[in-house]
Every structure is written in structure tokens, then in C-alpha cells.
Amino acid sequence: MNDGRWRRDELAALTLGITEGRIDRRAFTRRALALGLSLPAIGAILTTYGAGAAVRAQEPTAPANPITVTVGGTPIAVAAQDIDGATPGGVFRYARAEDSNNLDPVTNDGNVNIWIFMNVYDQLVRVGSDGASLVPGLAESWEVSPDGVTYTFKLRPGVLFSDGTPLKASDVLYSFVRAANDPAETWTFTLTALQRDAAGQVQGITTPDDTTVVIQLAQPWAPFLSDVAMFNLSIVSEAFARGNEARLTQECMGTGPFVMAEWRKGEVIRLTKNPNYWEEGLPYLDEVQVFVVPDDNNRILQLQGGEIDGTYDVPASRVPELRQDPNLKVIEFPSTFSQYVTLNHRNPPLDDVNARLALQYATDKQTLIEVVLFGVGVEATSFMPKGALYWNDTLPGFPYDVERAKTLLAQSKTPDGFTLEIQTSAGSAEEEQLATVLKDLWTQIGVDLQISPLERSVVLDNYRSNAFQAQITGWTNDIIDPDELVAYAVLPESSEAYHTGWANPEAQDLARRGAAELDPAKRKEIYFRIQEIFNEDAVMLLLYHTPYVDVTTTRVRNFGHPPTGQWEWKQTWLEQ
Amino acid sequence: MATDLSSATATTGTSASADASAVVAAPLADATLRGAAAVRRPGLIRWRERNLIIGGTLIALIALVALFAPVIAPYGAQETDYAARLVPPGGDHLLGTDNLGRDILSRIIHGSRIDLRVGIVSVIFPLVLGVVLGSLAGYYGGLVDTFVMRLVDIVQAFPFLILIIAIVAVLGPGLRNMYVAVALVAWVSYARLLRGEILVAKHREYVEAARAMGARDVRVVGRHILPNVISSALVFAMADVILYIVLAASLSYLGLGERPPAPEWGAMITEGRTFLATAWWISAFPGLAIVLTGIAFSIFGDGLADALRPNRR
Numbered sequence: 001m002n003d004g005r006w007r008r009d010e011l012a013a014l015t016l017g018i019t020e021g022r023i024d025r026r027a028f029t030r031r032a033l034a035l036g037l038s039l040p041a042i043g044a045i046l047t048t049y050g051a052g053a054a055v056r057a058q059e060p061t062a063p064a065n066p067i068t069v070t071v072g073g074t075p076i077a078v079a080a081q082d083i084d085g086a087t088p089g090g091v092f093r094y095a096r097a098e099d100s101n102n103l104d105p106v107t108n109d110g111n112v113n114i115w116i117f118m119n120v121y122d123q124l125v126r127v128g129s130d131g132a133s134l135v136p137g138l139a140e141s142w143e144v145s146p147d148g149v150t151y152t153f154k155l156r157p158g159v160l161f162s163d164g165t166p167l168k169a170s171d172v173l174y175s176f177v178r179a180a181n182d183p184a185e186t187w188t189f190t191l192t193a194l195q196r197d198a199a200g201q202v203q204g205i206t207t208p209d210d211t212t213v214v215i216q217l218a219q220p221w222a223p224f225l226s227d228v229a230m231f232n233l234s235i236v237s238e239a240f241a242r243g244n245e246a247r248l249t250q251e252c253m254g255t256g257p258f259v260m261a262e263w264r265k266g267e268v269i270r271l272t273k274n275p276n277y278w279e280e281g282l283p284y285l286d287e288v289q290v291f292v293v294p295d296d297n298n299r300i301l302q303l304q305g306g307e308i309d310g311t312y313d314v315p316a317s318r319v320p321e322l323r324q325d326p327n328l329k330v331i332e333f334p335s336t337f338s339q340y341v342t343l344n345h346r347n348p349p350l351d352d353v354n355a356r357l358a359l360q361y362a363t364d365k366q367t368l369i370e371v372v373l374f375g376v377g378v379e380a381t382s383f384m385p386k387g388a389l390y391w392n393d394t395l396p397g398f399p400y401d402v403e404r405a406k407t408l409l410a411q412s413k414t415p416d417g418f419t420l421e422i423q424t425s426a427g428s429a430e431e432e433q434l435a436t437v438l439k440d441l442w443t444q445i446g447v448d449l450q451i452s453p454l455e456r457s458v459v460l461d462n463y464r465s466n467a468f469q470a471q472i473t474g475w476t477n478d479i480i481d482p483d484e485l486v487a488y489a490v491l492p493e494s495s496e497a498y499h500t501g502w503a504n505p506e507a508q509d510l511a512r513r514g515a516a517e518l519d520p521a522k523r524k525e526i527y528f529r530i531q532e533i534f535n536e537d538a539v540m541l542l543l544y545h546t547p548y549v550d551v552t553t554t555r556v557r558n559f560g561h562p563p564t565g566q567w568e569w570k571q572t573w574l575e576q
Numbered sequence: 577m578a579t580d581l582s583s584a585t586a587t588t589g590t591s592a593s594a595d596a597s598a599v600v601a602a603p604l605a606d607a608t609l610r611g612a613a614a615v616r617r618p619g620l621i622r623w624r625e626r627n628l629i630i631g632g633t634l635i636a637l638i639a640l641v642a643l644f645a646p647v648i649a650p651y652g653a654q655e656t657d658y659a660a661r662l663v664p665p666g667g668d669h670l671l672g673t674d675n676l677g678r679d680i681l682s683r684i685i686h687g688s689r690i691d692l693r694v695g696i697v698s699v700i701f702p703l704v705l706g707v708v709l710g711s712l713a714g715y716y717g718g719l720v721d722t723f724v725m726r727l728v729d730i731v732q733a734f735p736f737l738i739l740i741i742a743i744v745a746v747l748g749p750g751l752r753n754m755y756v757a758v759a760l761v762a763w764v765s766y767a768r769l770l771r772g773e774i775l776v777a778k779h780r781e782y783v784e785a786a787r788a789m790g791a792r793d794v795r796v797v798g799r800h801i802l803p804n805v806i807s808s809a810l811v812f813a814m815a816d817v818i819l820y821i822v823l824a825a826s827l828s829y830l831g832l833g834e835r836p837p838a839p840e841w842g843a844m845i846t847e848g849r850t851f852l853a854t855a856w857w858i859s860a861f862p863g864l865a866i867v868l869t870g871i872a873f874s875i876f877g878d879g880l881a882d883a884l885r886p887n888r889r
Binding site: 296297300315317318321367370371426427429432433435436437439440450451452453454455 | 676846847
């Protein structure tokens with residue numbers, strides 16, 4: 001997540017969960033987000049249990065009627081669409097800082113890839129554009145058995161891959177089995193609930209006919225529908241890929257709104273309209289061209305000069321200026337990005353909770369947001385993204401209070417302060433500014449912060465091997481159920497709690513129960529308590545959430561960038 | 577040297593024509609060796625001095641600024657003022673402030689301590705190492721020469737900056753490691769230079785005379801040869817000072833130099849990178865400081881080269 005890109009989250013309204021999991025830290029770096037959601041998951045389960053109303057009441061940002069959306073089979077009720085007078089046609093030119101490197105959904109952990117191929121592939125279930133709902137994708141409906149272990153998906157009839165071959169249940173089976181057996185195990189943890197035989201092969205997925213897929217889980221698993229909506233379960237054409245899976249890293253064959261027509265490495269990816277796309281009238285655009293322009297200033301100049309129609313990766317410092325430009329729109333999309341400083345509890349002085357608490361209270365988040373983010377961000381009070389599913393809205397966080405910080409430090413084993421080393425990625429202006437402001441703030445309580453900019457790969461290696469005192473880290477959700485983020489943040493087997501070494505038996509027990517618990521009210525209680533414990537122990541320094549910031553020209557309408565991160569261009573259109 | 581030669585010829589003797597040609601040839605070769613400048617501007621003594629004086633004065637000024645930085649600088653190097661961020665040049669902040677509200681002028685002044693030190697310290701180790709190894713190679717020749725020169729070839733096979741970056745990346749960021757890297761890499765230029773000079777000088781009569789007097793090798797090289805050949809290395813070192821200041825700046829730019837938030841000039845340029853379009857002063861003024869220091873050492877080096885040449889005659 002902390003891939004140096006500009007994700008910020010203001011998310012006040014997002015309902016999402018997060019996760020990442022026992023993924024190692026690749027995750028950490030770049031992962032990206034993709035995926036799924038859980039409300040729906042819950043919706044489906046609820047349907048079975050008939051408790052839907054209760055959930056809605058707890059989740060004010062949930063779609064008005066999750067149950068209908070989930071099971072009803074109505075395609076896509078997306079919030080806040082700007083499609084009045086939408087005219088089809090046109091080429092949308094977009095620029096970003098970094099090229100893709102692998103377009104295979106199963107082995108992927110890079111936003112640079114996921115955000116692109118999500119326009120080419122569909123999943124059985126998908127996250128609504130509001131990032132808070134689960135809506136039908138290639139499955140027009142599904143049923144969940146009362147015991148929560150049997151899922152029956154009914155495929156949408158008449159769907160064609162972009163090469164004209166029809167989608168069949170066997171393609172779904174192929175895609176699921178491939179994802180669950182990924183030898184690199186990048187994402188297989190999301191599918192641990194799938195039944196396996198003694199040899200570890202996936203069992204229990206059957207296709208009674210060409211339009212039905214039945215999945216039998218080994219145990220009840222609350223986040224399952226969210227996981228189904230995740231990018232690694234993109235439905236790939238079996239005829240295209242079987243026996244030659246390697247081609248999927250460079251080519252795509254999906255049912256999505258666009259076709260990957262050309263990829264000139266380091267230069268441009270051209271996505272053309274899929275003539276066989278199943279959603280009536282979509283996409284509006286004939287073509288999307290995604291250029292690679294590494295230099296921030298160049299991208300902005302090209303945008304201002306009309307050479308491109310939109311861009312991402314805009315430095316925060318340029319945002320105020322771009323807002324003034326009458327020809328441009330600066331769009332802040334709610335994201336799930338959170339910025340933290342992870343603290344290593346294994347050694348003094350950070351093994352002392354009072355020392356960690358002192359740092360929390362000595363950190364002026366408002367100043368950080370103002371200085372580093374130019375105001376584009378909101379203070380974090382929990383390790384979960386603000387507004388996410390089961391985000392604890394009752395936590396006060398750690399309001400800036402130097403006196404309190406001093407008192408806490410006085411009660412710690414290092415009452416006179418200490419020297420602390422923070423590792424940052426060399427070349428990241430934002431991390432360096434962040435660290436510099438922290439150094440400045442912490443001198444007030446006698447903490448001397450040493451900033452060590454290191455090569456990015458060294459920072460990651462140190463993170464994995466716990467060879468750090470403090471590091472700047474971040475998180476972006478891949479699915480909207482909290483299970484995976486909580487696993488990452490709490491359970492020792494995932495990441496040793498963000499590599500902090502923190503081990504709290506109560507929190508660990510709660511995290512395990514949370515994944516298996518199907519009752520939303522109980523889950524909420526569990527996740528609220530976990531967040532409370534996390535803050536009581538001051539596990540990490542919580543900083544802020546930031547939105548995604550895209551800048552486009554004013555003729556670009558209905559540009560989509562949902563909280564799970566991928567760009568959504570199928571409903572984007574250009575004023576003629 | 578010329579005196580040595582002529583006295584030697586004078587004392588020797590008989591075969592006049594052969595000796596005369598030797599006498600003529602030697603000074604000519606010397607003149608060519610010593611560089612075109614001396615030939616191009618014969619007699620422009622004043623101009624030479626002017627370079628030395630202007631360069632020297634500029635360097636002295638920079639050194640004074642560095643020495644009295646805390647007194648001169650209006651603000652502290654790390655002093656932040658979040659209410660006065662990105663203030664343009666003028667008023668309270670003569671050269672403006674950066675995005676953390678730090679005064680650019682003050683940071684440049686404090687930074688002069690780092691950059692001047694970097695330039696000078698960086699040059700000392702390779703200079704000493706190169707002079708010693710180059711002298712050994714040139715004076716003894718044979719296996720020693722082969723060994724040293726192969727080492728030189730190996731180091732020179734890699735692009736200078738790439739090698740430095742690689743070494744610093746392995747050792748870890750920071751100025752101390754940069755000194756180590758520079759010492760390991762940059763000595764080769766001095767070794768080559770010295771070896772060449774000594775190869776020529778060791779056959780001169782004054783060297784033979786010293787040997788004939790029974791002087792040991794250390795004395796011959798240290799007292800007789802080095803004083804005559806070191807000047808080119810010193811002039812070269814002046815140019816290198818600038819190179820290393822720029823190198824430190826490059827490494828900071830890559831995040832391999834001084835730790836932030838030290839006000840190293842190169843690091844300041846980097847910090848201003850994202851603000852180039854909106855707050856040019858963050859990067860521009862530290863850049864100017866580097867250019868000025870470069871010019872000072874460059875002029876001084878020129879002056880030094882000119883000044884040292886006549887002394888050799």
C-alpha cells in the first residue's frame with residue numbers, strides 16, 4: 001500500500017472493510033486494492049436469516065436495500081451517476097506515473113495492473129461504484145444455504161467473451177480453481193474456506209449446467225462473497241488460457257467493458273470498447289488510452305495543454321493550483337487508504353506502552369495533514385479506514401496534547417526521552433516531509449527522531465525481517481470485509497501485527513471469531529472491541545486517511561474511481 | 577629544473593653539439609608538459625594573480641559564512657513555522673520559505689558547513705591515496721606498477737557515478753559512507769597523474785643526483801620528486817572539490833546522502849522538486865549556492881595552476 005502513490009482518504013462515508021491478510025508484505029508495498037465487499041456478503045447471509053433490517057440500521061452508509069441489490073439480479077444500481085445527455089464515442093487519454101507489468105489477475109498485487117485489468121474482466125459479484133454495496137456481476141443472482149456453507153450462483157445468460165465465445169460455468173470453475181491453486185499463494189488465503197482434498201486440491205465446486213455454479217465451503221466464512229468479488233477471482237476464458245496460462249500476464253480475454261487492444265511497454269495501454277459487452281449501451285467510450293508519464297510536472301503540463309484528458313498521481317502540493325484552473329476538475333474519491341507509522345515493540349523504548357502513547361499524543365495530525373497533504377486528508381482514530389464496515393465511530397483517537405504526552409513519557413521506562421530511528425523510502429518527498437514534521441513535533445517531548453532514507457527494497461526487507469524501530473506504512477483495502485485487515489493487524493501468523501510484534505490474546509481470539517461469525521451484530525461488537533484494544537495498546541501511530549485524487553479536463557464526465565481503487569471507465573463519457 | 581639541467585650540461589663537457597640539443601629539448605618538453613596556458617598567456621602575471629585572488633576571496637567568504645553560520649543566519653536550519661509556508665522571497669524571509677516554513681536563506685547558510693566540508697574532506701583521501709600509490713607505481717615500476725595500474729584499470733572500467741552509488745547503496749546512505757566510496761574510486765585519477773609525472777621526472781638529472789648522493793627512496797620521492805610534480809594533482813583536486821559537492825548533491829537527490837532534514841544544498845534542491853512550478857525558490861537558491869561555490873573553486877584552481885607553474889622553472 002504504501003506505494004508512493006497518492007491515495008488519501010477522506011472517506012467519511014465509505015463503508016468498507018479492509019483487508020489484506022496474511023499476505024506478506026508484498027502487500028505492503030503495493031497492493032492494491034481491489035475488491036470486494038462485504039456488506040453484500042452480509043446481505044446474502046442475512047437474506048437467509050431474515051435479519052437484513054438490523055444490518056441496515058447499523059450501517060448508515062449501506063445501500064438503501066442491500067438485500068434486493070444482492071439477490072435481485074437487477075444490474076448495477078450505482079450511486080451518483082452523471083449520465084444525463086451521455087453521448088457514446090470518443091477517445092479518452094489518461095496518464096499515470098508507472099506502467100503495468102503483469103495483467104494476470106491471479107498472481108497480481110500491483111495497483112498499476114489491477115486498476116487496469118478490472119476494466120477488462122468481470123467477477124461473479126462486484127463492488128458497487130459506491131464501494132459500499134455488493135451487486136451482481138456475471139452472476140445475476142445467488143443463494144446461500146442456511147448453514148452458510150453452500151453458495152449457488154446463477155450466471156447471466158448470453159454473456160460473451162470479447163472474442164465472441166460464450167461464457168460458461170466451466171470458465172468460472174477454471175478461474176476459481178486456478179486462483180485457489182496459485183503456487184505463489186499471493187491471494188490464496190482469501191480462499192481458505194474452500195474445500196480441499198488431502199492433496200490440497202480444491203473440491204466442492206460443481207457445475208450442474210452451463211449457467212449454474214455451486215460452491216461448497218468447508219466452514220462458514222463471513223467474508224466469502226467479498227472474496228468472490230475480489231480481482232483474483234476475475235473470470236477468464238478457459239479456451240483462451242488453459243495450457244498457456246503464462247500469456248495472461250501479457251494478454252487478456254474477459255467479458256468486461258473493454259478489450260486490451262495494444263500494450264506498448266513503458267508507453268501506452270490501449271483499451272478499446274468491447275462490442276460484445278453485456279450491459280446495454282456501455283461502455284460509452286470507443287477507446288481509453290493509458291499513457292505512462294513518470295514525471296509529475298510533465299503530466300500536469302500535458303493535462304493543462306490538452307494533450308491528455310486526465311491524470312492520477314498528482315502531488316498534493318499541486319492540488320490547490322489545479323483547483324484554480326477553470327478547464328480542469330480535481331476529483332477526490334473516497335478511498336480506503338490509511339497512513340501509519342508502524343512501531344517495533346520488540347525492543348526498548350517502544351516495548352513500553354507509555355512511550356508509544358506519548359508519541360501518539362505528541363503527534364499533531366492536523367498539522368501533518370495541512371503541511372504534508374495540503375489539507376487533503378482526515379485524521380485517523382482507528383487502524384481501520386474511516387467509514388469502513390465495522391469502523392468504530394466511538395473511538396476518540398489520540399488528539400494532539402503535548403502535556404499529556406509528557407506525563408505519559410514521565411511514567412515510561414524512558415522518562416527523559418529517547419532517540420528513535422525512522423526508516424523512509426529514499427526519494428519519496430512525502431515520506432520525508434512526514435518524517436521531518438514528526439521530528440519537529442517530537443523534540444517537544446524530548447524524543448530525537450533520526451530519519452534514515454533507505455532504498456525502497458531495503459525498507460521492505462527490513463520490514464519483513466522486523467529490522468526497524470519505526471517505519472512509515474500504509475494500507476489500502478482489497479475487499480470491504482474487515483476480516484483480512486484485522487487478520488493482518490492482529491494475528492501473529494499474518495504479519496505479526498504489522499511487524500510490530502504486538503501480541504494480545506484477547507484481540508487474537510476476537511479476530512478468529514470474527515471471520516467465522518455470521519451474525520452482523522455480533523461481528524460489529526467483535527470488531528469494535530478489537531479496535532479499542534488496538535488503541536489501548538497504542539500498537540501503531542495512527543496518522544490519517546486520504547482520498548484518491550484524479551484530475552481531468554471539464555469535458556470528461558462521470559469518471560469513476562471507487563474506494564477499492566480500480567478506475568471505472570465504462571460509464572465515463574466525453575462532452576462533444 | 578632548468579638550472580639543474582644547464583649546470584649539469586655545463587659541467588659535463590666535450591661533445592658540445594649533442595649536449596646542446598639535449599638542453600634545448602628538455603625545456604621545450606617541459607613547456608608542453610606544463611600545459612598550454614603558460615604558453616598562451618606569456619607574461620600575464622597579473623591576470624594569473626587575479627584568478628587566484630578572486631577565487632581565494634570567494635572561497636574565504638564562503639568559509640567565513642560556514643564558520644559563523646549560527647551568527648549570520650536569521651533563523652535556525654530546522655526552525656519550522658507552519659504559519660509561514662511557501663512564502664515567496666522578500667520581507668522577513670529574504671529567499672522565501674519551503675513547505676515546512678523553513679527559511680531558505682538560513683538553510684543555505686547552515687548548509688554551507690556541510691557542503692564545504694563534503695567538498696574538502698572528500699578530496700583529501702583520494703588525493704593522498706592516489707599520490708602514494710601513483711608514486712610507488714611510477715618510481716618503482718615493474719610488478720608494483722603493473723599491480724597498481726591494473727587496479728586503476730579495474731576501477732576505471734566502471735562509470736564513476738554508478739560505482740559511487742553502488743558502494744554507497746551497499747554501505748548505506750550518509751556522508752561518511754560517501755567519503756569511503758569516493759576514496760575507493762577517485763584515487764585512480766591521482767594515481768595515473770602522479771605515475772605519469774614521476775615516470776618523466778625520475779630520469780631527470782636532479783633525481784639521479786639525489787640518488788648519487790645516497791638519498792634513500794623515501795627521501796628522493798618525498799623531497800625531490802613530489803614537490804616538483806604535486807602541483808598538477810593539487811590543481812586537479814580543486815576541480816574535484818566542486819565535483820564532490822555536486823556528487824553529494826546528487827546522492828542527496830537520490831536519498832543516499834546526508835540524512836534529512838540536514839540543510840545540504842542538494843537535498844534542498846530535491847525537497848523543492850515537487851514545488852518547481854509553484855515555489856521555484858526552494859530549489860533555485862540552493863542551486864545557485866552550488867554554482868557560486870563551483871565557480872569560486874574553479875577560478876581558484878585556474879589561478880593555482882598558473883601560479884604554481886612559474887615556480888617550477
